[in-house]
Amino acid sequence: MTFTGLFAQLLAIVLALALAPLLTGWVNQWRAWLQNRRAPSLLQPYRVLHKLFNKESVVAETASPLFRVAPYVMFGSMALACGIAPTLSTDLSLAPAADAIALVGLFALARVFISLAAMDIGTSFGTLGARREMLVGFLAEPALLMVLFSASLITQSTSLAKIVETLAHQPFAIYPSLAVAGVAFTMVSLAENARVPVDNPATHLELTMIHEALILEYSGRHLALVEWAASLKLFAYSCIGLALFVPWGIAEAGTPLTILFAIPVLVAKLAIGGVLLALIETINAKMRLFRVPEFLATAFLLAVIALLVHVLLGA
Amino acid sequence: MLLLDWILIVIAGWLALGLAGIAALRNTAFVARTLFPAGAALGLALAGFALAAMFDTPQTAILALGLPDLPFHLRLDGLSAFFLFVIGATGVGISVFAAGYFRQGEGTPPGLLCLEYHLFLASMAMVVLADDAYAFMVMWETMALSSFFLVTTNHRVPAIRAAGFLYLLIAHVGAIAILLCFGVLQANTGDYTFANMRAQSLPPLWASVAFLLATLGFGAKAGILPLHVWLPEAHPAAPSPVSALMSGVMLKTAIYGLLRVGFDLLGAQQWWWGVALLAVGLATALYGVVFSAVQTDMKRLLAYSSIENIGLLFVGLGLGVLFNAYGMTALSALALTAALYHVIGHAFFKSLLFLATGSVLHSTGERSLGKLGGLMRRMPWVAWLSLVGVLASSGLPPFSGFVSEWLLLQSFLFTTDLPDSFLNMLVPVLAAGIALIAALAGYTMVKFFGVIFLGQPREPKLAEAHPASPLERAGLVWLSAGCVLLGLFPVPVIGIIDRVTQLLVGGGIGATVRANGWLLLAPSSLERASYNPLAFLVVVGLAVLLAAVLVRRFYHGRLRRAPAWDCGYPAQTARMQDTAEGFGQPIRQIFEPVFRMRRELPAPFDARPVYRVTIEDHFWHWLYLPLARLTERIARVVGRLQRGRIAIYLLYSFVTLIVLLLVAKS
Numbered sequence: 001m002t003f004t005g006l007f008a009q010l011l012a013i014v015l016a017l018a019l020a021p022l023l024t025g026w027v028n029q030w031r032a033w034l035q036n037r038r039a040p041s042l043l044q045p046y047r048v049l050h051k052l053f054n055k056e057s058v059v060a061e062t063a064s065p066l067f068r069v070a071p072y073v074m075f076g077s078m079a080l081a082c083g084i085a086p087t088l089s090t091d092l093s094l095a096p097a098a099d100a101i102a103l104v105g106l107f108a109l110a111r112v113f114i115s116l117a118a119m120d121i122g123t124s125f126g127t128l129g130a131r132r133e134m135l136v137g138f139l140a141e142p143a144l145l146m147v148l149f150s151a152s153l154i155t156q157s158t159s160l161a162k163i164v165e166t167l168a169h170q171p172f173a174i175y176p177s178l179a180v181a182g183v184a185f186t187m188v189s190l191a192e193n194a195r196v197p198v199d200n201p202a203t204h205l206e207l208t209m210i211h212e213a214l215i216l217e218y219s220g221r222h223l224a225l226v227e228w229a230a231s232l233k234l235f236a237y238s239c240i241g242l243a244l245f246v247p248w249g250i251a252e253a254g255t256p257l258t259i260l261f262a263i264p265v266l267v268a269k270l271a272i273g274g275v276l277l278a279l280i281e282t283i284n285a286k287m288r289l290f291r292v293p294e295f296l297a298t299a300f301l302l303a304v305i306a307l308l309v310h311v312l313l314g315a
Numbered sequence: 316m317l318l319l320d321w322i323l324i325v326i327a328g329w330l331a332l333g334l335a336g337i338a339a340l341r342n343t344a345f346v347a348r349t350l351f352p353a354g355a356a357l358g359l360a361l362a363g364f365a366l367a368a369m370f371d372t373p374q375t376a377i378l379a380l381g382l383p384d385l386p387f388h389l390r391l392d393g394l395s396a397f398f399l400f401v402i403g404a405t406g407v408g409i410s411v412f413a414a415g416y417f418r419q420g421e422g423t424p425p426g427l428l429c430l431e432y433h434l435f436l437a438s439m440a441m442v443v444l445a446d447d448a449y450a451f452m453v454m455w456e457t458m459a460l461s462s463f464f465l466v467t468t469n470h471r472v473p474a475i476r477a478a479g480f481l482y483l484l485i486a487h488v489g490a491i492a493i494l495l496c497f498g499v500l501q502a503n504t505g506d507y508t509f510a511n512m513r514a515q516s517l518p519p520l521w522a523s524v525a526f527l528l529a530t531l532g533f534g535a536k537a538g539i540l541p542l543h544v545w546l547p548e549a550h551p552a553a554p555s556p557v558s559a560l561m562s563g564v565m566l567k568t569a570i571y572g573l574l575r576v577g578f579d580l581l582g583a584q585q586w587w588w589g590v591a592l593l594a595v596g597l598a599t600a601l602y603g604v605v606f607s608a609v610q611t612d613m614k615r616l617l618a619y620s621s622i623e624n625i626g627l628l629f630v631g632l633g634l635g636v637l638f639n640a641y642g643m644t645a646l647s648a649l650a651l652t653a654a655l656y657h658v659i660g661h662a663f664f665k666s667l668l669f670l671a672t673g674s675v676l677h678s679t680g681e682r683s684l685g686k687l688g689g690l691m692r693r694m695p696w697v698a699w700l701s702l703v704g705v706l707a708s709s710g711l712p713p714f715s716g717f718v719s720e721w722l723l724l725q726s727f728l729f730t731t732d733l734p735d736s737f738l739n740m741l742v743p744v745l746a747a748g749i750a751l752i753a754a755l756a757g758y759t760m761v762k763f764f765g766v767i768f769l770g771q772p773r774e775p776k777l778a779e780a781h782p783a784s785p786l787e788r789a790g791l792v793w794l795s796a797g798c799v800l801l802g803l804f805p806v807p808v809i810g811i812i813d814r815v816t817q818l819l820v821g822g823g824i825g826a827t828v829r830a831n832g833w834l835l836l837a838p839s840s841l842e843r844a845s846y847n848p849l850a851f852l853v854v855v856g857l858a859v860l861l862a863a864v865l866v867r868r869f870y871h872g873r874l875r876r877a878p879a880w881d882c883g884y885p886a887q888t889a890r891m892q893d894t895a896e897g898f899g900q901p902i903r904q905i906f907e908p909v910f911r912m913r914r915e916l917p918a919p920f921d922a923r924p925v926y927r928v929t930i931e932d933h934f935w936h937w938l939y940l941p942l943a944r945l946t947e948r949i950a951r952v953v954g955r956l957q958r959g960r961i962a963i964y965l966l967y968s969f970v971t972l973i974v975l976l977l978v979a980k981s
Contacts, residue, residue, distance in 0.1 A: 053866065056873035060880070062771055064691045066702075076858035083854065096835060097850035098712075101721050105712040108757055112709060115761050119893075122689060122770030123881040127893035130765060134758045135901040141757075142750030145724075149746060152728055158844040204882065217880055220873075221866050293905050300747070307743030311731065 008089035008251070008259050015263070016082035020235035021045035021228065023274055030278035045231065049224050057220030060121045070117035071218065071225040077110040078232035086164045087239045088262040089251040095161035100148040103160065103240075104141060107192070110229070111137045118214040129213025132289065136191050136198065136210060139296035143188045146303030150181040151244050153310050160243070168247035177310035180302055182245050186280075187299035189237045191292070194230070196281040198292055208286060235270075238277075242269045318364050319374040319391040319444075322399065325361045326440050329354060329433040336429025346425040347414050352786075354433055355410035361440065362403030368396035369814050375446065381453065388508050390446035393814040394579065397655065398443040398571045404797065405563050405662045406436055412670045412790025413556035415783070416677065422469040435461040435560065442568050448497035448507040455493065459486040462565060465557040466549050478548035485545045489535025493572070496528035500580060512580045522581055526588050529576040530595070537569035537625045540599045541934045547606075550618035551682065555673020558614060562621045563666035567658050570628055577636065578819040583647075586640040586735070592633030593741075597748050600626025604755040605906045608762065609899040609930055611684050613672045616763055617665065620708065623756060624661045627723065628654050630749065634726050635820070637733070644822035646729050648813075649838055652824055653722035655812045660707065660715035660801050667704035667794035668763075671697050674783040674791075675767060679776070684763075684895035689772040693780040696788045698768040703795040705764045707802065709757040713848035715801035718836070720753055725844055755902075762898045771889035803848050806833045896928065903930070911936060 025045045032039035041047075059068065084098045084106075098106065115130040115137075152158045154175060155166035191198040194211035204212055215226050243250065249265035251258040287295060332350050339345045368374075373392035380387050391399075413432065417425055438457035445451035463486070467479035499521055500512040517525065535542040550558045577583055603622030610616035631654025638647035672682070674697045681687055691698040707714035727746040731739055772778060783791070801808060806828055813825025824838050831837045837845040866872075881887055903910065911931040917924030956967070 053870045056871070056875055058875050058877050058880075061876050061878060062689070064695075064698075064769070066691065066769070072859040072862055073855070075862050076855040079858040080851070080854045094850065094854065096837075096841065096845040097847035097854070099844050099846060101724055101844075102712055102717075102846055102851065105710070105717055105721075108709070108754070109706075109711045112706070112711060112757055112761055116765055116769060119761075119765035119769040120691075121879045121881075122889060122892050123879050123887055124884075124891040124893075125881055127765070127770065127898070130761065131893055131898050131901065134761050138751070138754040138758045141754040142747060145750040146743070146747055149728065149743075153731060157842055158725070158728065159842070162842055216882065219880075221870060225862060225866075290904075293901070300751075304743050304747045307746070308740065311739050311743060 002091065002093075004089075004256055004259070005091045005093040007256055008091055009083060009093040011259060012087050012089070012092065013079060013083045016087065016232060016235050016239075017079065017228075019267075019270075020082070020231040021049060023235050023238065023270055024231040026271065026274045027234075027278050027281075030275050031281055034278055034282040045227075049228060052219075052224035052227070053221050055220045057222050059219075059222075060217055062121055063217070064120055067117050067120040067217075068222065070113045071222045071229070073113045074110045074229045075225045075232070077106050077113075078229040078236060081106050081236040082232055082239070084160060085236050085239045086161050086243045086250060087266055089259050090161040090165040090168075091251075092161055095159060099158040100152060100160055100163070101145065101158055104145045104148065107144070107233075108137065108141055110233075114214055114226070118217075121217045123217065125213045125216050129210060129216065132210040133214055136292060136296065139293060139300055140188045140191045143184055143296065143300040143303045144192070146300065146307055147181045147185045147188065147244075150177045150303070150306040150310055153307065154178070160240075164243045164247050164250060167244065168250055175310075176313060177306045178245065180309060181306035182241075184299045184302035184306060185241055185244070187295065187302070189241060190280065191296055191299070193234045193237055195277070197284040197287045198295065200286050208289065238270055238273050239266075242266075242273060317374050317376075318368045318371055319376050319389065321364045322361060322368070322391065322440070322444070323376070323378075323389075325357050325364065326437045328357045329437040329440075332357070333430035333433035333437075336426040336433070338426070340424050340426035343418060343425045346429045347417055350429050351410050351414035351417070354436070355407045355414070358403045358406035358410055358436070360403070362400050362407065365396045365399035365403055366811070369393055369400070369811055378450075381449065385449055387450035387453075388446040388510075389444045389450070390509070391444060393818045394571070394574060395443040397812070397815045398567060398658075399440055401567055401659050401662050402436065402439050402443070402564050404659075405666050405794070406560070408663075408790045408793035408797070409556050409559050409563070409666055409670065410790075411793060412559075412673070412787050415786025415790070416556055416673055417554070422471055423464070428465070428468060431461050431464045432557070432560075435465060435565075439564060439568055443571050446509045448494075448501070448509075448512075452490070452494060452497070455490060458565065458568065459483070459490065462557070462561055466553040466561075468554050468557070469552070472552075475552040478545075478552035482545040482549040485535050485542055489532045489542070492528045492532030492535065494532075496525050496532055496576065499525040499528065500576070509575075509580060517581075519585065523585060523588070526577055526581055526585075527591075529573060530592065533569040533572040533576075534595070534629075536572075537566050537629075538599075538622050539595050539625060539629060540602055541938050543599065543603070543622045544932060544934060544939065546622055547610075547615045547618040550621070550669075551612055551614035555614075555669055555676060558617075559666040559669035559673075562618065562669055563662040566621060566625055567662060570625075570632070570654075570658055573632060574819060577632070578639075583636040583639045583820070586637055586738075589633045589635070589637030589640060590738070590741075592629050592636060593745060594633075596626045596629025596631075596633055597745060598626070599623070599629065600752045601748060602626075602909070604752050604759060605902060605909050606930075606932070608755060608759045608902040609896075609910070611895040611899075612682055613675070613684055613687070613763065613767060614669070614682060616684070616759065617668055617672065620756065620759060621661075621665055623752060624657065624665065627719075627749070627752065628657055628661075630745070631657060631719075631723055631726075634723075634730070637730075637738070638726075639820050641733060643732065644820055645824065645827075645839075646726060646732070647820045648816040648822045648824050649722065649729070650726040651816045651819060652809055652812050652838075653719050653726055655815060656722060656801075656805070656808065657716075657719035659808070660719050660798070663794050663797035663801065664704045664707040664715060667791060667798065668701060668708065670787070670791055670794070671701035671704065674787050678780040678783065681774070681777075684766045686774045687767045687772075687777065688770045688774075688889065688892065689768075689777060690780060691768040693777070694768075694782050697783050697791065700788075700791040700795045701768070702764060703798050705760045707798040709760040710753045711757070713802050713852045715798045718802060718805045718846075718848070720749075721846055722838060723749060725838055729839075758902065762895065766893070766895050766898060770892045773889050773892070773894075803852065804833070805836045805846075805848065809836070809838075909933075
């Protein structure tokens, strides 16, 4: 464990915690602009978090301790996910602790906890949300794993840091398998982050909601943690996508200075990614729920095809 | 004294406990409070001796039991020691739980139950010690019979007798296949010791025949497709400690048999054996998990989940054979390590979950998921401990299920090194299948835990549910501690499994893994892949703690209890929660062709609308019912011989005699 590794690691986690709400605010702003609305301030998510932390938590009478533990577990898992996704540097102290498969497991852990918490109160919406979330999850999770496997087969490693390092070192070349995997990854990210066309983060319309139904009973500091964790998840997914498909600019085992140079590059990449996300959300309509498995099965098959393409073409 | 002698003393101790049970036939207090805890202590001793034996040289013994000139050959080597450890360590938790569980009124008197239970344990231990076909078959049959009687504990219920019959039937179909397999393996030498079978080199055709017979025979016990139908019938029928023992431990003796015959005796030579195991395993796992997701009976759900896990084990063994056949010893060892890790992991978490259903059943009298709910508040111990089992079973880090899943996926990533391009193509498909199965297992387990323990009680009587007894809790604590430790410290465990893979394929990953310290798991090289569960847990834990402390420090900890919000709908009842059917509905819809489903939907004008859905296994209608009809037809034809009159039977004897005389003369 080197000093720069530890520095980069801490910086990555702190940066993720600080910037994740900003990314959410940025996407919301662009979404509003693209839809001809007046946009909320870029800092709105921070204000919401501050407000929620200040409010008292109202917990249902039927809630068990699991309900109160789940937001913390979700928050902790997402913080670790942001820690192991190579955002700034590939020299991370935590990189050997968890590889790509563990990352997928980490997302699954958070999903299982939040679904269980939703079932805990015993309301109709809670169980409905849990069921839908698990439905999205059981198709999205293997698809994500297959996307990461395509990259692993190219780089002969499942360590995320190693994957990104290898990919960043290649001369510019478009891998057919990674191109297909990229499409699959985009689809999975939309589903996993509760975005249009799978879910709509801006609605409480009971027939369509997934993520909002899960967290319906949360309030106060618990809701703040869940919301923060959700932005961390979006941040982590964006970083993984950027690291896999546009890895250039990430610092390698170097001095702290190169890591500091990597920050503006990351911010710029995230800004462009955020605009693209807002664009996708604007030009697509939300799907009926029964179409969601089809959408995700397509993503899953694309990811498998990406693996097959790699095996067939060796690239 | 040799370790083998000590182990035999433990086994004899189990038998003595069983006999003591007969002496105290109806004395429930004595049987439960003295004999079962003593059995648990013996299990602990067995686990200890087995662990010591892993690091010792193989030992043999000859017991002068059975027929004259045909004594029992016993042998204790790494493979049998590993499975003895699984039997002992899991048996401790189950026996402690059983001490608090068995009461009056289970049908069979407690003393007899005690005999059957300890006979079952002893026969399983002897199966893995047997070193000749005769001893193996005797013990295998003892195991099948003792577990049959345990399954039919409540023998007054006709459905339970039917389940027991089905189990016995399939167990015997399997036993015949195993017997034939041994017949092929001895290669006309007439010597049925395993040492002789190991020395024979069969021609490839006969080796394949023996391997397929072994797969069929042990597969019937393990519950692979299409011989899985007994599991979902027998597990719910048996008392919970018995289900735990059968699912957690007995299924593993079948895996032991396959390892012994396929690897040790036959040397896992041909690559297509591996492909066959992979195909069967994947189909079984997928089938098991999809069915598990739509079950409405908590023990049937777990039984199907066991089928899924057996499928995953077969996949691991298949990969092991595949790599071994191409001479890639280290990779074969990696795949086998994944499988063996799953053997012990599954033994712990599935026993834990079955025992938890036992506590719920005793406390509420309900097995149907649709009538449970909200038990976390009534039975917090059982709920939190089964949460550990649920997380391990879903393959989530940092629990035990994730380690074996991780190792299995890692070994899949190496299949691109195989020299056959057709096999390379299989990788993505199979790996995708495994990933899908793992994710579906998570779905199933959320359903299992959420419907039983969370939400509001679906029946008024659940308000009177009582917490589990201290002994039951102790058993559950032991097993969940196993799940946690296996999840957090994989390196020492793999160091032990290394002894087994050395024996089976002549290679292991123990040395590679140990090179990186005892916390970091890196099965091939640090560059390639690594996983550190303790660091994982510590970082998540620290983040959780830091978040909690900071929130308290900078804000306030005010909390108010109020009725649930639920979008403001005022009239909420427990009936509005998802039932087990509701939670499984998406799976039912997506995998519709897999089920044989009948649905009765209410018409809009029904005064009393009824919705009914029945889900059945296709295999009943494709395989078993036609077979049963065929058997009946043959029986009818044969039945014509039976006229029920002495004169006609005498005529048969006379004709037979004449024919025999003619044959003898010519």
